[in-house]
Amino acid sequence: MPKRKLAAGNTGSGKSRVAARGARSTSPRRATTGVRARKKATGAQNVLIVNMIPKSLSSETNQDSEPTLAVNPANPLQIAASAFTPDPGGGSLAPIYVSTDGGNTWVLNSIVPSDSASGSMTADITVAFSSTSNVLYAGIIRLPIVNNNTRLNILSTKNFLGSTKMKVLVNRIGVDQPYVEAATASSGAEKGKDQVFVGSNDFGAPNGKTATIDRSSNGTKFSTVRIESRTTSGQDGPSVRPAIHSDGTVYAVYHAWRTFDSNTGNRTADIVVVRDDNWGNGSPSFGALQDTDGLSGKRVVQNSHFNFDDFLGLERTGGAVSMAVDPTNSSVAYVSWADTQNGVYTVHLRKSSDRGVTWSANDLKVVASATNPALAVNNQGVIGFLYQQLVGTGAAQRFVTHFQHSDDGQNWTDLVLADTPANTPAKTFDPYLGDYAHLLSLGSDFYGIFSANNQPDLTHFPNGVTYQRNHDFNKAQLLDTDGATVVDPSIDPFFFKVSL
Amino acid sequence: MPGKTSTNDVSGEAKFLFKGTIQKLGASTLAQVPKNEPTAIVHVDEVLHAPPALAKTLGKLITVKLAKGTKPKVGEQVLFHANGWLFGGSVAVESVKQEKPAVAKTMLAAQPSDPARNLADRELHNRVANADMVVEGEVSSVHLPQTESLLAAKAVNSAKPVSEHDPKWREAVINVGVVHKGDPGTKQVVVRFPSSTDVQWHRAPKFHTGDRGVWLLQSGQGAPAAGAAPEGAAGHAMAATAIPGAAVYTALSPMDFQPANKLAAVASVIRGAVEPENA
Numbered sequence: 096m097p098k099r100k101l102a103a104g105n106t107g108s109g110k111s112r113v114a115a116r117g118a119r120s121t122s123p124r125r126a127t128t129g130v131r132a133r134k135k136a137t138g139a140q141n142v143l144i145v146n147m148i149p150k151s152l153s154s155e156t157n158q159d160s161e162p163t164l165a166v167n168p169a170n171p172l173q174i175a176a177s178a179f180t181p182d183p184g185g186g187s188l189a190p191i192y193v194s195t196d197g198g199n200t201w202v203l204n205s206i207v208p209s210d211s212a213s214g215s216m217t218a219d220i221t222v223a224f225s226s227t228s229n230v231l232y233a234g235i236i237r238l239p240i241v242n243n244n245t246r247l248n249i250l251s252t253k254n255f256l257g258s259t260k261m262k263v264l265v266n267r268i269g270v271d272q273p274y275v276e277a278a279t280a281s282s283g284a285e286k287g288k289d290q291v292f293v294g295s296n297d298f299g300a301p302n303g304k305t306a307t308i309d310r311s312s313n314g315t316k317f318s319t320v321r322i323e324s325r326t327t328s329g330q331d332g333p334s335v336r337p338a339i340h341s342d343g344t345v346y347a348v349y350h351a352w353r354t355f356d357s358n359t360g361n362r363t364a365d366i367v368v369v370r371d372d373n374w375g376n377g378s379p380s381f382g383a384l385q386d387t388d389g390l391s392g393k394r395v396v397q398n399s400h401f402n403f404d405d406f407l408g409l410e411r412t413g414g415a416v417s418m419a420v421d422p423t424n425s426s427v428a429y430v431s432w433a434d435t436q437n438g439v440y441t442v443h444l445r446k447s448s449d450r451g452v453t454w455s456a457n458d459l460k461v462v463a464s465a466t467n468p469a470l471a472v473n474n475q476g477v478i479g480f481l482y483q484q485l486v487g488t489g490a491a492q493r494f495v496t497h498f499q500h501s502d503d504g505q506n507w508t509d510l511v512l513a514d515t516p517a518n519t520p521a522k523t524f525d526p527y528l529g530d531y532a533h534l535l536s537l538g539s540d541f542y543g544i545f546s547a548n549n550q551p552d553l554t555h556f557p558n559g560v561t562y563q564r565n566h567d568f569n570k571a572q573l574l575d576t577d578g579a580t581v582v583d584p585s586i587d588p589f590f591f592k593v594s595l
Numbered sequence: 596m597p598g599k600t601s602t603n604d605v606s607g608e609a610k611f612l613f614k615g616t617i618q619k620l621g622a623s624t625l626a627q628v629p630k631n632e633p634t635a636i637v638h639v640d641e642v643l644h645a646p647p648a649l650a651k652t653l654g655k656l657i658t659v660k661l662a663k664g665t666k667p668k669v670g671e672q673v674l675f676h677a678n679g680w681l682f683g684g685s686v687a688v689e690s691v692k693q694e695k696p697a698v699a700k701t702m703l704a705a706q707p708s709d710p711a712r713n714l715a716d717r718e719l720h721n722r723v724a725n726a727d728m729v730v731e732g733e734v735s736s737v738h739l740p741q742t743e744s745l746l747a748a749k750a751v752n753s754a755k756p757v758s759e760h761d762p763k764w765r766e767a768v769i770n771v772g773v774v775h776k777g778d779p780g781t782k783q784v785v786v787r788f789p790s791s792t793d794v795q796w797h798r799a800p801k802f803h804t805g806d807r808g809v810w811l812l813q814s815g816q817g818a819p820a821a822g823a824a825p826e827g828a829a830g831h832a833m834a835a836t837a838i839p840g841a842a843v844y845t846a847l848s849p850m851d852f853q854p855a856n857k858l859a860a861v862a863s864v865i866r867g868a869v870e871p872e873n874a
Binding site: 182204240 | 610611625626627628629646647648649651652660678679680681682683684685686688689714718722756757758759760762792793794795796797798847848850
């Protein structure tokens with residue numbers, strides 16, 4: 096994207112009424128070409144984008160990658176978020192990001208079990224609120240390591256602003272990439288109880304069938320469900336993503352590893368969806384969907400190609416997946432995944448309208464050179480689609496973070512949330528931006544989070560942006576807590592909200 | 596004044612030691628601080644030791660969640676032993692212990708001026724004290740551990756899990772010049788280190804042939820045994836590949852390797868931590 100000088104001063108409002116700036120309608124497979132879309136899809140929308148690093152941490156240059164977000168449905172002003180951010184106090188707890196004003200301002204609160212000597216952070220973290228109980232749940236890979244193994248903790252807190260450490264609900268060795276979703280049952284036998292689902296890759300599972308969901312029907316005690324039914328290449332992939340509907344339907348998509356070429360590192364995987372129709376209490380749990388081979392789990396795609404050790408620019412890749420269910424109709428679900436197409440890492444999107452039994456034969460979306468797909472559906476049935484695309488070549492490469500939405504899966508409105516340098520700052524660790532970004536809906540609103548280069552240059556944020564940390568939009572510079580010393584750009588988490 | 600165990604530091608040691616003056620009780624500089632917390636707005640008069648983010652609060656007003664049972668008065672100057680709590684437009688810290696100013700003056704007289712350096716030195720002192728062995732030397736070679744070598748040679752997909760958090764272990768052989776603590780028993784020690792750049796391992800020092808400095812070594816921590824025990828098995832029998840029969844150590848904290856060109860700045864801290872044990 097060519098840079099342009101803005102007349103704006105130091106007032107890069109993160110809240111904008113969009114249509115003129117960056118909102119584009121697109122047709123399937125033509126994500127970058129403007130096509131006249133239906134009025135409903137292009138109607139004006141409020142967009143709020145906030146750099147989440149608070150003012151008191153204006154000097155920080157951490158690689159705050161791999162973010163997730165949780166909005167409290169009982170009080171949407173309360174929002175929690177996570178990233179690979181160390182405790183600024185250097186203590187034995189890692190921080191979460193907390194907002195009490197709907198995402199406009201943020202504080203860091205260190206309440207996640209960690210270890211000072213290990214950097215006061217986690218090796219993986221996701222967060223989710225239940226629907227009505229005000230309880231925040233987290234799934235983490237806890238540091239320090241134990242006997243050379245990753246260590247799963249599932250956590251909860253009823254007070255995400257307090258200083259009390261989150262309660263450890265599950266502590267298990269040998270588990271990777273926990274991904275938590277939660278809801279409070281509004282009817283049936285589980286009415287009023289928190290239903291928590293944590294997808295993970297559990298290396299302790301027998302026979303290499305490692306795709307796993309830890310589930311709880313009371314927010315306290317968990318049981319382990321193995322959702323892989325087929326032979327694997329020794330294990331499944333790390334991505335296991337639950338998606339919950341308020342009627343008790345719970346889907347999950349996972350990256351089912353099938354073959355491995357040791358000479359090239361190339362692998363194949365099936366993109367598999369499982370379903371349970373009663374909060375995971377089905378018999379067997381998550382066994383409601385069967386494929387043509389008679390086994391549990393519908394294979395949306397078979398023999399998807401990828402390389403677990405590959406990169407998209409500085410960002411490692413390895414087969415991201417995401418899933419969302421329509422809150423207005425639990426029969427409607429969407430799946431997104433990434434694979435390698437002719438050597439190019441590519442994101443795909445498909446839809447099912449019959450509870451996952453069949454899926455659209457063709458992709459609703461195909462986005463080349465993209466990663467970190469994240470999906471959500473709002474209460475109007477509008478699908479939201481977040482991804483980060485690498486564009487350009489060499490030193491001019493940029494990561495462009497898109498949020499697109501559509502009410503029919505065919506005609507899309509595209510908002511560019513950020514268009515930032517892809518090669519600066521230098522990478523501190525993997526993942527550079529994260530193995531995932533996050534999107535969710537509440538009512539008609541979409542809330543999301545992504546990580547990106549934090550240079551305060553308004554041309555990087557065509558829909559506006561708000562910074563809490565000290566900055567100078569005119570000079571496109573970050574400033575230290577003294578308001579004068581220039582701070583180098585780094586990777587920060589950005590919160591966004593799109594109100595349709 | 597009584598203290599309590601901090602919820603933000605299970606060791607009970609405060610990261611933020613500062614002298615401050617109470618400005619207002621029951622108030623906060625941050626809207627996000629819960630109203631029912633026993634807080635005070637405090638002016639940070641002097642910082643003794645602190646992580647960099649808290650060292651920057653010198654001269655500013657911050658919020659202190661007071662240590663349980665303490666009742667300082669407005670205008671009173673207090674030495675706070677605290678840990679970070681909330682970082683937002685301002686900062687809130689949680690006091691785990693409060694002392695009278697007279698104690699503060701005594702302690703201040705003995706402290707160098709850089710509070711972040713003071714904290715780093717204190718933590719390095721503790722790390723040395725807890726190390727199994729402290730040696731000075733040079734990396735003579737770097738190897739794949741036996742398990743990794745076998746897998747590479749066979750080019751097979753073993754039972755070893757494939758994860759983005761794979762440490763990708765390597766072994767560095769160190770020619771030991773000086774032993775500051777412990778007894779390696781030989782002129783060489785083997786340090787197993789993760790070469791992975793994953794978030795879980797990026798802070799761990801990576802070693803290359805020719806690296807010189809001081810290593811703070813731990814035995815039986817993190818790294819698996821070479822050859823036999825599958826990863827994840829508890830109670831590793833630590834055996835080296837690079838030097839058959841030798842014990843394997845790890846140095847996983849950034850503090851565990853002090854390169855030669857920075858030794859001058861930390862030599863006194865290391866000596867101070869080692870000498871009491873060697874005396």
